[in-house]
Amino acid sequence: MGCSGSNATAPSPAIAPGAEALDARRVAERLVREYGESGVHPRVREVVPGFDGPFFQAGLAGYSDAAMRIIARRHGCPYCVTEALLDRTLLAGGRGFAKADLGELHDNVPGGEEDHPLAGQLMGSEPREMAAAALKLVEQGKRADREYRRLAYNGALAPGAEGHLRLPGGEQIGRGRWPKGQMAKGPNGSGGDDHSRADLSFAAIDVNLACPVKKIASKARGGHWLAEPEGAIRMLEAVREALPASVPTTVKLRRSFDDTPEMAEAFRRILDAAYEMGYAWATVHARTVEQKYVGPSRWDVLRQVVREARRRDPERVVFGSGDVWSAEDVFRMIGYTGVNAAAVARGCIGNPWVFRQARRIMAGEAPAAPSVQEQRAVLEEHFTLALAVNAGARRPEAYTGKTMRKFGIRFAEHHPRAEEVRRRFVGVCGLEDWRSVLEECYSSGPVAERGSVAGSLLDS
Ligand SMILES: Cc1cc2nc3c(=O)[nH]c(=O)nc-3n(C[C@H](O)[C@H](O)[C@H](O)COP(=O)(O)O)c2cc1C
Structure with a gap:
């Protein structure tokens, strides 16, 4: 609880x-x-x-x-x-x-x-x-x-x-x-x-x-x-x-x-x-x-x-x-x-x-929704950061995989195929699974906005 x-x-x-x-x-x-x-x-x-x-x-x-x-x-x-x-x-x-x-x-x-x-x-x-x-x-x-x-x-x-x-x-x-x-x-x-x-x-x-x-x-x-x-x-x-x-x-x-x-x-x-x-x-x-x-x-x-x-x-x-x-x-x-x-x-x-x-x-501008590519960059970045936070756990990757599911489910709401992506995140156990979901569900989509997701791990 x-x-x-x-x-x-x-x-x-x-x-x-x-x-x-x-x-x-x-x-x-x-x-x-x-x-x-x-x-x-x-x-x-x-x-x-x-x-x-x-x-x-x-x-x-x-x-x-x-x-x-x-x-x-x-x-x-x-x-x-x-x-x-x-x-x-x-x-x-x-x-x-x-x-x-x-x-x-x-x-x-x-x-x-x-x-x-x-x-x-x-x-x-x-x-x-x-x-x-x-x-x-x-x-x-x-x-x-x-x-x-x-x-x-x-x-x-x-x-x-x-x-x-x-x-x-x-x-x-x-x-x-x-x-x-x-x-x-x-x-x-x-x-x-x-x-x-x-x-x-x-x-x-x-x-x-x-x-x-x-x-x-x-x-x-x-x-x-x-x-x-x-x-x-x-x-x-x-x-x-x-x-x-x-x-x-x-x-x-x-x-x-x-x-x-x-x-x-x-x-x-x-x-x-x-x-x-x-x-x-x-x-x-x-x-x-x-x-x-x-x-x-x-x-x-x-x-x-x-x-x-x-x-x-x-x-x-x-x-x-x-x-x-x-x-x-x-x-x-x-x-x-x-x-x-x-x-x-x-x-x-x-x-x-x-x-x-x-x-x-x-700034007086219209708020923009994230592109699929931006979503992918952030999903990759979040998992890596979570792995660092959980470095002290007994099995950091497995623990991170489990704890990141609940984030994946919420991130999926932004995806054009939300329900399918949500189901994929539910089954994640580690970094490899996470990356497979990204590869299979997030590799195409509208071109990312320039300058957004400043310096994501994928760029660096
Ligand atoms: C899962 C969950 C955990 C929360 N944990 C904390 C907490 O540790 N400290 C805190 O001040 N508020 C906590 N809250 C309360 C939130 O900060 C917030 O005040 C509350 O969710 C109302 O805002 P919302 O209706 O926009 O979500 C938590 C809320 C939820 C749903």
Whole structure:
């Protein structure tokens, strides 16, 4: 079972009367007029230099590993969030705790220099463990696992080692360097305090108060904290207080635990407390925890959340999530609700072109669908990157073959013979099978657009 539970549904329209009539290009034009070319509120870029578009790739347990993130970035995604990682899993170095419903440790390691800016997402049940895990995430380039476990329970720190995306055999992969000028700045544009940004693995630490998967051993975690506002606030406080001021913190929440007025009030308290503590922004998934992923995301409620946040402080940054299935939806959500950026979640599985299309809309151009040749290049590229992410698995190729099936199925939706291609991907066991599907189903088709899928592995 993933963070999604077992009931992730097919696309459903958001509840937002009138949103469908909004013109995505008009919204994009307004953003450019208001905030300049990036269309991003200045506060966002101050907190995360390099976040230069009003959309990003959401955390997606079981999907959004470094391979998926790098593919998204190569198509114009400006910012990504890791899968939710359980604090205890991190403190235990990925060992000793059931983590079947959450991100695996190796999926949450930044995938080399290309995989920035990246938010590391954590969830947990104990404020102290969350605080220690947050420190471990930002410090993992310098500290040892064992010592972080000590920190959680005794309060000690010591030097250690880091991890990067490598192919089986050890070659580090990832292209393009993160511009030095951006790495050197702190969240307020200064040099930061005792941590320069060049040291950071993560641009921000994101606290998950959204995951609907049931609590374990009667302890709240994820979205279940929304029903226990005091505890949620303690978790947020512990993480904020543990980290140096130069490390931004953000929070992901559902719009409420359920639809009762009591829970709506609890949400408001938690959200308000997060901003008061200095959380840079909140991403609000406009479904309730109870709703899981069933039924529409309530953009009408999200709009109210944004209005209320801005009434308290006009500079509050709010991001939105839920029912963003296309590039046009990014701008419809922003236009309808007033959020500063839209999270692309299920809408970007097997569809990294959504980011390129959003960039085109920002530039006043018509979004283009991927050609079959472009699809082939990305499918090849994604498999290779996934192989690198899974280099530590016992049988990396077999494991990658299995995990890539679910991506293949979604990628197949773009193919003119979608159903046939989908069936072919279901049977994939390794790189050779994957390449046979590409050879047999993707070797002819419209000529690829020039300059797209920048520098794919097939070209290099
Ligand atoms: C399979 C799956 C895994 C998810 N894992 C995470 C996660 O690890 N962290 C997180 O913040 N949200 C997670 N989410 C929630 C998404 O980020 C997003 O908020 C949600 O899917 C609503 O957006 P959508 O309707 O556009 O898909 C997950 C959702 C799904 C379907």
